[in-house]
Amino acid sequence: MTVEQLKEYIAGKYPVMMTPLDTGRYDPVYEVKSGQLLEIARALRDDENLKFDFLCNLGATDTGERFEAVYSLASITKKLRLDFKVILPYEGAKIDSVQEIWPGANWFEREMWELYGIDVKNHGNLKRFLLPDDWDQGHPMRKNWDAPDFVRFPEL
Amino acid sequence: MSPTPFILMELQPVFAWIYELLQSLGFKGDLLTVVVYAGLGVTVFGVLALLALYLVWWERKIAGHIQQRFGPMRNGWHGWYQTMMDGLKLLQKEDVLVDTRDKPVFFWAPIICFVAAFCAYVVMPFGEGLIVADLNIGVLYIVAITTFTVISLLMAGWGSNNKYALLGGMRSAAQVVSYEVPMVASILTVILFTGSLSMVDIVESQSGMVFNWFIFRLPFGPIAFMIYITAATAEANRTPFDIPEAEQELVAGFNIEYSGMKFAMFFLAEFVNLFTVSAIAVTLFFGGWQGWEFIPSWIWFLGKTFMVVLLLMLFRWTYPRLRVDQLMEFAWKILVPIAFANLIVAGWMKHAGWYW
Amino acid sequence: MSALRTEEFIVNMGPHHPSTHGVCRLMLTMDGEKIVAIEPYIGYLHRSLEKICENRTYHQCIPILDRFEYVTAMSCNYTFALAAEKLAQVEVPERAEYLRVIMLELNRIASHLIFFGTTAMDLGALTPFLYALRERELIMDLFEMTCGQRLTYNYIRIGGVSKDIPAEFVPKCREAIKIIDGKVDEYMALLNGNPIWKARTIGVGYLSPELAVAYGVSGPVLRASGVKYDIRRDDPYSIYDRFDFEIPCRENGDVFDRYMLRLDEIKQSIRIIEQALDGLPEGEIKGKVSLKFKPPAGEVYSRVENSRGELGVYILSDGSDKPVRVKTRGGSYSQLQALPHFGAGGLIADLVAIFASLDIIMPEVDR
Numbered sequence: 001m002t003v004e005q006l007k008e009y010i011a012g013k014y015p016v017m018m019t020p021l022d023t024g025r026y027d028p029v030y031e032v033k034s035g036q037l038l039e040i041a042r043a044l045r046d047d048e049n050l051k052f053d054f055l056c057n058l059g060a061t062d063t064g065e066r067f068e069a070v071y072s073l074a075s076i077t078k079k080l081r082l083d084f085k086v087i088l089p090y091e092g093a094k095i096d097s098v099q100e101i102w103p104g105a106n107w108f109e110r111e112m113w114e115l116y117g118i119d120v121k122n123h124g125n126l127k128r129f130l131l132p133d134d135w136d137q138g139h140p141m142r143k144n145w146d147a148p149d150f151v152r153f154p155e156l
Numbered sequence: 157m158s159p160t161p162f163i164l165m166e167l168q169p170v171f172a173w174i175y176e177l178l179q180s181l182g183f184k185g186d187l188l189t190v191v192v193y194a195g196l197g198v199t200v201f202g203v204l205a206l207l208a209l210y211l212v213w214w215e216r217k218i219a220g221h222i223q224q225r226f227g228p229m230r231n232g233w234h235g236w237y238q239t240m241m242d243g244l245k246l247l248q249k250e251d252v253l254v255d256t257r258d259k260p261v262f263f264w265a266p267i268i269c270f271v272a273a274f275c276a277y278v279v280m281p282f283g284e285g286l287i288v289a290d291l292n293i294g295v296l297y298i299v300a301i302t303t304f305t306v307i308s309l310l311m312a313g314w315g316s317n318n319k320y321a322l323l324g325g326m327r328s329a330a331q332v333v334s335y336e337v338p339m340v341a342s343i344l345t346v347i348l349f350t351g352s353l354s355m356v357d358i359v360e361s362q363s364g365m366v367f368n369w370f371i372f373r374l375p376f377g378p379i380a381f382m383i384y385i386t387a388a389t390a391e392a393n394r395t396p397f398d399i400p401e402a403e404q405e406l407v408a409g410f411n412i413e414y415s416g417m418k419f420a421m422f423f424l425a426e427f428v429n430l431f432t433v434s435a436i437a438v439t440l441f442f443g444g445w446q447g448w449e450f451i452p453s454w455i456w457f458l459g460k461t462f463m464v465v466l467l468l469m470l471f472r473w474t475y476p477r478l479r480v481d482q483l484m485e486f487a488w489k490i491l492v493p494i495a496f497a498n499l500i501v502a503g504w505m506k507h508a509g510w511y512w
Numbered sequence: 513m514s515a516l517r518t519e520e521f522i523v524n525m526g527p528h529h530p531s532t533h534g535v536c537r538l539m540l541t542m543d544g545e546k547i548v549a550i551e552p553y554i555g556y557l558h559r560s561l562e563k564i565c566e567n568r569t570y571h572q573c574i575p576i577l578d579r580f581e582y583v584t585a586m587s588c589n590y591t592f593a594l595a596a597e598k599l600a601q602v603e604v605p606e607r608a609e610y611l612r613v614i615m616l617e618l619n620r621i622a623s624h625l626i627f628f629g630t631t632a633m634d635l636g637a638l639t640p641f642l643y644a645l646r647e648r649e650l651i652m653d654l655f656e657m658t659c660g661q662r663l664t665y666n667y668i669r670i671g672g673v674s675k676d677i678p679a680e681f682v683p684k685c686r687e688a689i690k691i692i693d694g695k696v697d698e699y700m701a702l703l704n705g706n707p708i709w710k711a712r713t714i715g716v717g718y719l720s721p722e723l724a725v726a727y728g729v730s731g732p733v734l735r736a737s738g739v740k741y742d743i744r745r746d747d748p749y750s751i752y753d754r755f756d757f758e759i760p761c762r763e764n765g766d767v768f769d770r771y772m773l774r775l776d777e778i779k780q781s782i783r784i785i786e787q788a789l790d791g792l793p794e795g796e797i798k799g800k801v802s803l804k805f806k807p808p809a810g811e812v813y814s815r816v817e818n819s820r821g822e823l824g825v826y827i828l829s830d831g832s833d834k835p836v837r838v839k840t841r842g843g844s845y846s847q848l849q850a851l852p853h854f855g856a857g858g859l860i861a862d863l864v865a866i867f868a869s870l871d872i873i874m875p876e877v878d879r
Contacts, residue, residue, distance in 0.1 A: 026598050026812050055728050057813060057824050059839035070826060070839070072813045076725055076739060079746045083813055104728035107849045130555040130878065141563055223642035319523045323545065323860070395636055396708055404531040404634045405861050476708045477636025479861040480545055 001049070003028065006080055009049065014040065018084065030084040034095060037086055041101045044073065044082070051075045052082060055098075058108035060116040062143045067093045067118055093118040115141035196288050200277050208427040212239040215427075215469050222473045249416035254317060257413065261315030265308045266414065266421040272304030273425035276432045281355045283445045283454030294355035295343055298436060299336070302391065305429060306332040309400060309410045312422070316413035324409025327480055328400035331390055334487040335397075339387035341495035342380040345502045346370050346440045359444030371441040376502040381441045383495045385467070388433035390483070393426065394468060396475040397483060404477075434464035520548060523860075527556050531634045531864045534874030536848070538863070545859045550852040557878035565838035570596050570670060570805045573838065577825070578664035580840055581876040583626060586619040587818035589668035591825045592838075594749060595814035596670045599829055600807035605796040608672035609751045614685070614788045615655070615667060616750075616816075617781040621692060622651040623819035624774045624781075627871045628699060631771055634868040635712050640702060647695050650688040657681060670805060672798030682789055689782045696778050704772075713768035717866035719854045720765065727850035731821025731843045733870055736773045737765035743817035755787045767869040774819075774871075806833050820844050820871055842876030 001009070007028050010018055017040055018030040032040050044052040052073040061068040067088040074081050088095060095112075097120050098105045107129075109120045114128055117139035128135060138145055146152070175192070183191055213228065213236065220227025228235030253262075279294040281287045291297055306329055313325015347353060349370070350361040362368050371377045390397035401409030411422045438444060438460040445453035478486065526537035535556035541549040561580055565573045577588040590612060597604060629644030652662045658677050659667040667674050703709045719729070721737045734741060740761040744752040760776035762769040809831040815824035821843020828837040847870045855866045 029811065053725050054730075056815060056822060057826055057839065057841040059826055059837075059841075061828050061837040061839070063828070063830075063836060068828075070811070070813075070828075072815075072824065072826065072841075074747070076741050081747060083811075102728070103726045104846055104849060107845065128555075129553065130558045132555075140560065219638075223639050224646060225642065319521065327545075395638075398636070399861075402636065402861070404636065405864050407529060473639050475637060476632065476703070476706065476712060477861075478708055479712060479859060481859060482711050 001078060001080060006050075006082065010082075013047075014043070021085075027081040027083055030082070032084050032086050034086045034088060038096050038098065038101070040084070041071075041098050045101050049078070050080060050082075051078050052080065053077075053102075055102035055104050055108075056081075058098075058105055058112070060112040060118055060141070062116060062141065064143050066090055067116060069095055069112065069118065071098070088118060094121060095119070096121050097123045099123070115139055117142065193288070200288060201274055204274060204277060204428055204431070205424065207431060208424045209239045209243060211427040211431060211465065212242075212423075214465075215472075218466070218469045219473050222470075243420060246420040247417055251416040251418060252413075254413050256317040258315040258317060261311045262413075263315075265312035265315055266418045266425075267308075268311065269305055269308035269425045270421040272301055272308065273428040273432065275301045275304070276436075279355050280432075280435055281359055281439060281444055282457055283452065286445075286454055287356060290354055290356045293353045295347065295353045295358070295436075295440075298355075298432075299340055299343065302429065302432060303332065303336060305425070312410040312414065316410070318413050320406045320408070321410050321412045324400045324402075324406045324412070327406075328393065328410060330480075331393075331397065331399060331483060331487075334484055335387040335390035335491070338383050338487065338491035338495040339391065341492070341499050342383040342387070343440060345376055345380040345499050348499070348502055348506055349373070355439055355444075359439055359446065362443040363446055366443075369441065369443040376498050376505070377441070379494065379498045380502075381437070383491055383498070384437060384440070385464075386491060387487075388437060389468060389471060390487070392429045392433050392468070394430065395472040396478050398472075398477060399480050399483060402477055430465060430468060431461065434461045434468065437464045518543065525860075525863075531867060532874075533630065533867070533872060536872065536874050536877070538851075538867075540860070540863070542860070547856050547858060547860060547863055550856050550863070552848050552851060554848070554874070554877050557874050559875075559879065561879045562838050562840060565835060567834065569833045570807070570835065571803065573835065574669060575664065575666045577840070578666055579875065580879060581818070581820070581823065581842055581844075581873060582663055583873055584619045584623045584818045584820070584823075585664050585666075586615045586668060587816055587823055588840075589665060590616060590750075591814055591816050591818075591823050592827075593668050593670045594816065595812050595825045595827045596805070596807060598812045598814055599810055599827060600670075600801075600805065602671045602801055603799050604672055605799055606793045607676075607795045608797045608799070610788050610792045611673050611677065611797065612668055613750055613752065613755075614785055614792075615658075615665075615673075616818075617784045617788070618651050618654060618685070620819045621689075621778050621781050622648045623871075624778050625651075625692075627774055627819070627868075628771070631767075631865075631868040631871075632703060634864050635709065637703065637709070640699065643695070643699070643702075647692050650691060654681065654685055654688060657684070669798065669801075671801035672796070674798075676797050682792070685785065685789060689785050692778065693782050696775055700775060710768070712861070712865055713771060713869075714766060715764075716767045716858065716862050717855060717869060718765050719850070723850065723853060724765070727853065728846035729821065729843075729850050730846065731817065731819070732773050732777060733770055733821065733843075733847055735760065736762045736769040738763045743815055743822060747815070749814070749816055752784075754791075755784045757783050757787075767865045770869040770871075777819075804833055806831060815841075818843065820873065820876065821847065840879060842873075842879075844870070844872040844874070844876040848872050848877055 017036050018032055021029045021031055044050055052075045054074040054076050056074050057072040059070055061070060068085045070083060070085045072083045086095060095118055097109055109123055110126060110129060112118050113120050113126050114130055178188060178191060217227040228238035231238045231241055276298050278288050279291050279297055309328040310325045313321045350358045362370055371381045393400050411419055414422060442460050445457040447456035520541055520543050523540045523542055524537060525540055526532040527535040537553040539551040539553060540547050561576055564576055574589050574592055577592050578585040580588045625644040625648045629641035632640035655665060656662050658681060659665050659675055719737050721739045724734050724737045740759055742759040745759055757780045760773050762773050807829045809829055811828045813824055813826045815822050824841035826839040827835050830836050855863055
């Protein structure tokens with residue numbers, strides 16, 4: 001299945017739930033509503049023609065206005081690649097854990113919770129691991145976060 | 157009464173002179189014997205400590221050359237006094253102590269280890285007539301005294317109050333006790349033919365030509381030697397049986413909390429043990445000090461022992477390490493049956509007279 | 513006999529432990545020598561590389577990503593450059609592509625040699641480590657000759673490579689890979705037949721293919737479990753589709769297979785380098801990339817197969833000269849995450865062997 005066929009297939013099968021984003025330059029990127037995340041994730045993994053069983057990467061992004069959780073998937077048997085993202089509000093960001101679909105999401109979600117403060121529902125193991133255990137200075141990967149002793153270099 | 161019936165012929169005048177000197181100073185009777193033996197002990201101790209230092213240097217050079225590098229090169233010719241410098245450094249080091257240690261146990265462990273390692277040399281025949289005391293239970297004494305090491309390792313493991321150290325101590329107890337069995341069985345094979353436990357008698361029973369050495373008594377001689385050398389490697393805690401201090405698993409095992417001179421005592425004892433097991437191997441299987449007349453007997457002994465040491469060092473730098481359960485399996489399922497089968501065959505052959 | 517009361521106890525393996533290859537801390541629940549449960553604790557090497565990248569221009573990000581996975585720093589350079597090139601649709605000259613492949617494969621060999629040495633060392637054989645480093649030195653010399661660096665190269669840039677190779681590189685490279693080719697056979701002769709080595713590795717640390725895929729385990733560890741998946745072949749990047757090479761794959765998924773698979777991969781990398789040296793064209797080494805590199809807004813996830821599995825970089829660009837977000841993904845991260853699920857149950861010595869066979873490098877996990 002080529003990239004074009006994959007895009008057509010997705011457009012045919014999930015026309016509403018997955019909104020294609022942008023460009024024809026690289027691997028297809030879609031947007032998924034946060035309420036439908038688990039449903040879409042399970043469908044993508046179990047679909048006979050797609051079989052996205054390999055979670056390459058899962059990372060949160062702070063664009064300055066909102067959070068995005070980006071899921072990069074690969075299919076081992078069908079040799080496909082696909083990205084989709086879930087857009088979350090800045091206040092009270094919450095997302096479902098996809099561990100039941102891809103168990104490897106565990107640490108990626110922990111990192112997302114720790115560095116961005118995105119709450120992960122049904123995670124079960126939200127403990128600090130990159131930052132010190134007694135860290136209480138917020139979520140350092142957020143755009144509006146500065147280290148307490150950080151002096152910003154003046155813009156030239 | 158002569159305090160030491162066995163002393164090197166060439167040194168006899170010197171010894172007589174010391175003897176007279178002591179007598180003129182007013183020592184007599186039992187006191188004289190004690191002083192003389194103490195002097196002998198100190199001499200043996202000094203020689204062995206020096207030997208152990210050299211074994212460390214030698215091992216490092218061998219390791220270096222196996223690994224395509226030079227090893228120590230800076231201190232003197234090819235680093236010949238490197239280990240003395242290391243020893244001096246360790247002497248000066250602060251003795252770091254953990255508060256939670258079991259104080260007496262922690263303190264006595266290196267001392268027992270060190271003393272036990274040296275005690276074996278009481279009955280070691282270094283050359284013709286060069287022996288501190290020819291006990292008639294020589295081999296039994298050595299087997300008993302070298303096992304003391306395991307007590308000290310267990311004490312070190314327990315006294316350190318450290319989990320890795322404890323694991324190391326437990327491992328060494330299990331290992332040494334297991335390997336003692338095939339080792340003694342292989343030693344018994346030799347004793348069967350000499351009919352004596354005395355080290356001197358064992359060496360003298362192998363006199364004559366080279367084929368009288370026990371290792372050439374087919375078929376049980378070589379088998380007994382192989383079992384002995386395997387068990388001895390385990391006894392001396394060396395790769396592939398160095399699990400009590402397996403540094404990739406237990407960091408440093410039983411000696412993890414020891415520093416400075418206490419660590420150096422363990423370290424030196426390890427090398428003295430290495431020399432001990434090699435010296436026993438030479439005594440039992442390679443005719444001890446025997447060789448051509450024109451070379452002094454103690455050179456024969458040292459030369460042969462160094463060859464066995466070299467063999468053990470080659471093991472260490474070539475083999476991976478066994479896992480603890482595989483190690484025990486190897487001892488009980490392979491070595492012990494073979495050792496006893498060998499002993500039975502040897503006994504039967506002795507009974508039938510099929511030997512020379 | 514009345515039941516003996518025993519108690520489980522907890523041992524901290526690391527952060528300072530000789531065989532955790534850095535500062536990983538494994539909290540082991542042990543029953544005597546037997547491991548009941550493993551819990552990895554990471555973060556001792558967290559340097560916030562991703563945050564630093566957000567405040568740097570695209571060109572400045574490359575030397576930072578060198579530190580991300582310093583054993584194969586070339587592939588970190590490359591992954592980031594690949595992502596930026598995909599974003600901005602940069603044309604890369606032929607010669608640069610060939611040079612990149614040569615460097616990536618040389619670096620893969622160097623990394624696998626380190627793996628071979630450290631694994632043997634963790635299993636108690638101290639000597640192979642020195643042998644492996646001796647051969648790695650040949651590769652380091654080639655890198656030093658090309659870009660002046662031996663560990664963090666900063667060689668592969670957006671749009672090409674930083675410097676052309678010197679004239680003596682090609683003959684020296686051919687000589688080096690010929691030596692290494694022979695030495696790999698020697699390594700196999702050194703350890704493969706050794707009964708102790710076999711007893712320590714065969715059947716130890718079985719990782720099932722299902723578990724491997726579920727936890728995102730990739731690279732040699734995945735292929736040793738019988739999943740034939742290599743990004744160089746299945747999602748080709750650069751010019752890997754032009755070369756004739758095989759993807760080694762093994763069935764048993766134990767420590768021995770992971771070890772053998774990496775030695776096989778060295779052989780295949782040598783094949784690729786030979787072909788790349790034969791086909792190396794003349795020409796430019798850098799595409800047209802301005803110093804004020806501003807890719808259009810968009811996002812891309814690029815991934816390459818490096819010696820530890822899938823190395824990925826996600827870039828989100830808003831059209832300015834600095835990335836909004838750089839997310840890196842290393843193979844070790846997923847492998848360490850999977851470790852508790854198949855590593856427990858053995859003895860502590862088995863865990864050391866398993867940990868060594870995963871070839872985990874901590875800066876990649878902690879970032």
